[in-house]
Amino acid sequence: MKKIVTMLLAGGRGERLYPLTRDRAKPAVPFGAIYRIIDFTLSNCLNSDIRHIYILTQYKSTSLHRHVQLGWNILSPILGEFIEVVPAQQRIDEHWYKGTADAIFQNLYILQHERPDLVLILSGDHIYKMDYRKMIAFHIEKGADLTVAAIRMDRTMSREFGVIEVDPEGRIIGFQEKPEDPRTIPGDPEGILASMGVYVFNTEIMIKRLIEDVRSDSSHDFGKDIIPSMIQKDRIFAFDFRQGDRGEMGYWRDVGTIDAYYEANMDLVSVIPQLNLYDPEWPIFTHQAPFPPAKTVLLEEGRIGTALNSILSNGSIISGGSVKRSILSPRASVHSYADVEDSILLSGVDVGRHAKIRRAIIDKDVQVPQGMKIGYDLEEDARQFTVTASGIVVVPKWIKL
Amino acid sequence: MKKILVVEDEEGLRLLYQEELEAEGYEVITARNGKEAIQKLEEGKPDLIILDIVMPVMDGMEALGRIVGKDRKIPIILNTSHSGYRENFMSWVADAYVTKSSDLEELKKTVKKLLTKSKTG
Numbered sequence: 001m002k003k004i005v006t007m008l009l010a011g012g013r014g015e016r017l018y019p020l021t022r023d024r025a026k027p028a029v030p031f032g033a034i035y036r037i038i039d040f041t042l043s044n045c046l047n048s049d050i051r052h053i054y055i056l057t058q059y060k061s062t063s064l065h066r067h068v069q070l071g072w073n074i075l076s077p078i079l080g081e082f083i084e085v086v087p088a089q090q091r092i093d094e095h096w097y098k099g100t101a102d103a104i105f106q107n108l109y110i111l112q113h114e115r116p117d118l119v120l121i122l123s124g125d126h127i128y129k130m131d132y133r134k135m136i137a138f139h140i141e142k143g144a145d146l147t148v149a150a151i152r153m154d155r156t157m158s159r160e161f162g163v164i165e166v167d168p169e170g171r172i173i174g175f176q177e178k179p180e181d182p183r184t185i186p187g188d189p190e191g192i193l194a195s196m197g198v199y200v201f202n203t204e205i206m207i208k209r210l211i212e213d214v215r216s217d218s219s220h221d222f223g224k225d226i227i228p229s230m231i232q233k234d235r236i237f238a239f240d241f242r243q244g245d246r247g248e249m250g251y252w253r254d255v256g257t258i259d260a261y262y263e264a265n266m267d268l269v270s271v272i273p274q275l276n277l278y279d280p281e282w283p284i285f286t287h288q289a290p291f292p293p294a295k296t297v298l299l300e301e302g303r304i305g306t307a308l309n310s311i312l313s314n315g316s317i318i319s320g321g322s323v324k325r326s327i328l329s330p331r332a333s334v335h336s337y338a339d340v341e342d343s344i345l346l347s348g349v350d351v352g353r354h355a356k357i358r359r360a361i362i363d364k365d366v367q368v369p370q371g372m373k374i375g376y377d378l379e380e381d382a383r384q385f386t387v388t389a390s391g392i393v394v395v396p397k398w399i400k401l
Numbered sequence: 402m403k404k405i406l407v408v409e410d411e412e413g414l415r416l417l418y419q420e421e422l423e424a425e426g427y428e429v430i431t432a433r434n435g436k437e438a439i440q441k442l443e444e445g446k447p448d449l450i451i452l453d454i455v456m457p458v459m460d461g462m463e464a465l466g467r468i469v470g471k472d473r474k475i476p477i478i479l480n481t482s483h484s485g486y487r488e489n490f491m492s493w494v495a496d497a498y499v500t501k502s503s504d505l506e507e508l509k510k511t512v513k514k515l516l517t518k519s520k521t522g
Contacts, residue, residue, distance in 0.1 A: 092491075093470030112490045207490050214494065215473050 004136065005116040006050055007107070009100055009197075010038060010124035011058030011088070016257045019386055019396035020363060024063035027124030029261070030346050030364075032268050032277065033313045033327045035286045036067050037255065038124040042083065043284045047246070048132040050120065051081035054110055056103050058088045058096060071287025086110070099220035100197075105210045116203050121222070123197040127264060127275065128252035129282055130198070134244035138237070139200040145234040146205070148172065148227065149198035151241040151252050152191045158182035160254070161194035162223035164238050172236045177224045193238060195223055196252060205234060246282050249274050258388045262361060265344050269309050269325055291315025291330050303336050321351065335370075343375070346397075363397040372401060403516055404428040406447035408438040408464065409480075410456040414501075418451065421505050422512070435464025442471060449516055451508070452495070454481040462491050469494055476515040480508065 014026025021029060027038035038055075045053055057064055068085050075081035086107060088096060097103040104111075104121065111119065118139070120132060130149070139147040150164050158179050165174030165183040174183055175195075185191040199222060209226055218225045230236050242250060251274045255261040267273050277284055294312035296305035298320035305318040309325045312318075316328040320336030328334070332345040340351060341358040349362045352370035360375045362368065374381060375393050386394040395401075405427045409415045419429045430445050432438040436459040438450065450468065454461035461479065468477065479486070479495040486492050497511045 092466030094467070095470070108490050207493060211494050214469060217473075 002117040002136075002140065003115070004050065004052065004118045004120055005111065005114045006045060006053045006120040006122060007104055007110075008038075008041060008045075008053060008055045008122045008124055009103055010055050010064060011061075011097060011103060012123070012125045013059050014125070014256070017255075017261060019394055020258070020261070020361070021060070023060065023397060025057065025060045025124075028060075028064035028067055029255075030329060031127065031255070031261075032265060032275075033311045033329050034288055035284060036064075037127060038064065038067070039071070039284055039286045040127045040129070041122050041124050042072060043282070044128070044130050044132060044246075045122075046285065047282050048130075050132055051075055051083075052114070052116075053083045054107070055083065055085045055124070056088070056097075056107060057085055058103070061085075061087060067287055071285065074285070099218075099225070100222045101210055101213055101218075101226050102220035104206075105214055105220075108207070108210075111203060111207065119199075119201045119203050119206055121197075121199040121201065125256070126196065126252060126254055128196075128241075129246035129275075129279075130241065130252075131244045131246050132198075135198070135239045136200055138239050138243070142170075142237050143235060144200075144237045145202050146227070146230055146236040147200040147239050148236065149196040149241055149244070150193040150238040151196055151250065152185065152188070153194040155182055155184055155190050155192050157194065158192050160256070161192070162197075162227070164193040164195055166193060166238045170237050170240070172227070172231060172238050175223070175227045175231060177221075195227075196241060197223070200239075205230075209234075246279070247274075247276055249276075251275050258361070258386070258392055258394055259390050262344070262388075262390075262392045265327055266325070266342070269311055269327060288314065289330065294328070298336065305334075321353075359391060360393040360395060362395045365397065366395050366399060367401065368395075369401050402426065402428045403448045404430065404445065405512065406430050406432060406438060406441055406445065406450045408432045408435065408450065408456070408461065409453045410434055411453075418505070418508075421509070425509060425512075427512075433458075435459030435461060435467070438464050439467055439471070442468060442475075447475070448519070449476045449478070449512060451478045451480050451512070454479060454483070454486050454492075462486070462489060465491060465494050474519070476519050478508070478511055478515065 010027040012026040014021040072083045163176045163182040182192045253264045291314040294316045296318045298305045303320040307323040311327045313330040315331040318334045321334035321338035324341045327344045329347040331348045334351045335353045338351045338355045344361045346364045348365040351368045354371045355368045356373045358375040381393045407418045422429050432441045434456040452461045477495045478497045482501040499508050
């Protein structure tokens, strides 16, 4: 049995998710009412029997640390299992991580201490359900030095991803970072293979390549530098996500922008979401404070608490207001005669009487005053909030309205 | 003239290395530990570093990372009496690993090889 250590990169700034990332790193951004983005990757690990996990953090990590502390302190150190948060420590060099490869190199002492056969490198930025055991088995079977998880995307998306070129055996023969003119999949001229930022490495080869990278002019990134440098000299393979996709829908989201984030959340309120959160064999773990169950109250003429096609979390109360196609996180309240549509309310948001909200994301603990309208006059909204190209209004945390 | 930085806490060895390398035609500067080595690196811009591992104040393994952080391409030879440090992944950052010996032939050969390589490469 091979010894495997997992390094989960959770330092992403998520700049395009601003203002949701104003006070938190991208992996700590709330998703799907009760989760944080990182919960999906961590749940994948536990559901794949992977229990030696280091989470490497960097920017704005307080919120993430707290979440992992509260929600993920569930393994048994006595049995040698752990999820450990490792902040950037400037152990080797006195600067922040310069890229994904540098983040691993700067934590070489962990690998020295663990001496694993294989290193599984993950990102805390993505939402998907994947059985990593299948990828590891593939890696061993192929006798690979590196295996990169790959998902088919439409070729028009190539500017967003690392694009992998493979031969018929799945061996990687080319890698382009965010190309305008991508190499398409053989026999599928409209499709590309995008790197999911999930890697299985043989430890020693990885360290050798990381050191070569450290000692050369490079951006110190797995996609831009390490993978291209290995194509000629090492055995590197692409693993088709569909072979390890627990959801069987090919569902993998980067949620890198507010619009993508909004769409991925809204998928969850559809009748049959692409992302199935109900699979008893593949639970998504998180931290939930002990709030009472969600509640709707008031049944008077013209003053009825209702929620339709919506997700309600514990601690939320709809008191004589109306909620449609929306996501209410824990402790969200909607008061009488208020109207919330196609929106995401994060924890503790309070919507006052007669307020009207549509196509908006309201960040934590914001108090929406009585009668306020959000999402009805985008020009007006843009004066104080972020409004995306597709017209989603984001109301930031801490704002006093 | 190529400049070599010798990082060694033992005074006798430091002098020996200095004499022998100067006799080979190199300019030699010295440091007594990793911390001094980093200062010398900033002041003197050496072409190559010979680095002991077990030293007070800052050992060679820690200095190795810091040196590369400041000058990623400078050739570094780890020089120690314990070959066991090769098992430390960090030691792989060095360009060469020479076990200490009273005969400096291997060290001199390695210095020459790395200086030629860095000139052409």
